[in-house]
Amino acid sequence: MVPGTGAWGLLLLTVAAALMLPTRPPGSQRAQIIGGQEVLPLSRPYMASVSFEGQHHCGGFLFRAHWVVSAAHCFRNRDPRTGLVVLGAHSLHTSEPTRQVFSIAAVVKHPEYQPTTHANDICLLRLNGSAVLGPAVGLLQLPGRGAQPPAAGTLCHVAGWGSISDFEDPPPGLMEAKVRVLDLDVCNSSWQGQLSPAMLCTHSGDRWRRGFCSADSGGPLVCGSRAHGLVSFSGLWCGDPKTPDVYTQVSAFVAWIWKVVRGSPPSRTAGLLVWAT
Incomplete structure (x- = not known):
């Protein structure tokens, strides 16, 4: 399956793939x-959906009640203030009573993330509230x-x-x-x-x-x-x-993750690439 639609999109992607690493x-x-x-519904209770304008955009996983891990590239050219994190979901296109929806209080990208090479492609999302843990919403170690x-x-x-x-x-x-x-x-x-x-x-x-x-x-x-x-x-x-x-x-970023989570609130002077409310 080709990740894109239309003849022009296929042509451009084919040329890009032949020349270099994916740049998009x-x-x-x-x-x-x-x-x-x-x-099985809700058998992966740690899964998170990151959406913009009501459309699923990227995934992630919950590892603390108010922290989600996702990919840094998911927030290129995106305003985190318009994003939502959905937990406790199975089908994103039906109403489910198990869902918990949060806005994003802060995005902490790894300070050495490189968009062109995809190196250090990781970020942490601090939710605007604490997830209620249970059968439908849980943590992944x-x-x-x-x-x-x-x-x-x-x-x-x-x-x-x-x-x-x-x-x-x-x-x-x-x-x-x-x-x-x-x-x-x-x-x-x-x-x-x-x-x-x-x-x-x-x-x-x-x-x-x-x-x-x-x-x-x-x-x-x-x-x-x-x-x-x-x-x-x-x-x-x-x-x-x-x-x-x-x-x-x-595993290469565990020390960085815990430093962010256990450290002081994110700020632009902490040496991290951060957006915060």
């Missing part, structure tokens, strides 16, 4: 979890301090609300795909050596296309019971083994 963040377009299936990324071949899961066709048909609910961790050196050879050590890759592990695509950006790659990856970017054809899916490696 995946969260700015729409596509699907590839080769996945719908999960971060890797422990000093944890290593999962070994190549490890079976993991990636989930999201991306559209299920090039015509932007909405999914019936939260979708998820099983993928396997790919050795970073092998992955880097497919990306012409442009990946950083703080990235993580996955592939289907077989002949089928499976993985994430654009509107799944910011969602977690769950290995075991912890978030080891954060959806960052993929190739022109989602799930294509020639351009494996690339994630931000969460």
Whole structure:
């Protein structure tokens, strides 16, 4: 499936893919979890939907009652004051009594985030209130301090609300795909050596296309019971083994995450790229 619609869009994307890393963040377009299936409603209570103007834009996950992790590229050219974070959802197009909706009090992007290379593609969202935890809304654990990324071949899961066709048909609910961790050196050879050590890759592990695509950006790659990856970017054809899916490696940013969460309130003088109310 191609992450974009229309002949002109396909032509431009094809040229860009042939020349360089994707320069347009995946969260700015729409596509699907590839080769996945719908999960049981509310079986992934940590999942968050980040929306603008009533439309799902990116994913994320709740790791503290008023903190969500997402991808920094989701907020390029976006005013966080117009965004909402939806928790406790399964289908984004029906009314659900389990939903909790918050505005965004602050966005803390990693200070070394590089839009052109996607390096350090991670941000923290401070909600304007505290989520009420329960069966429908829960927390996902971060890797422990000093944890290593999962070994190549490890079976993991990636989930999201991306559209299920090039015509932007909405999914019936939260979708998820099983993928396997790919050795970073092998992955880097497919990306012409442009990946950083703080990235993580996955592939289907077989002949089928499976993985994430654009509107799944910011969602977690769950290995075991912890978030080891954060959806960052993929190739022109989602799930294509020639351009494996690339994630931000969460374990490389655990110390930074806790420094932000446990530190003083975000400000523009703290050396961080921040917007706050």
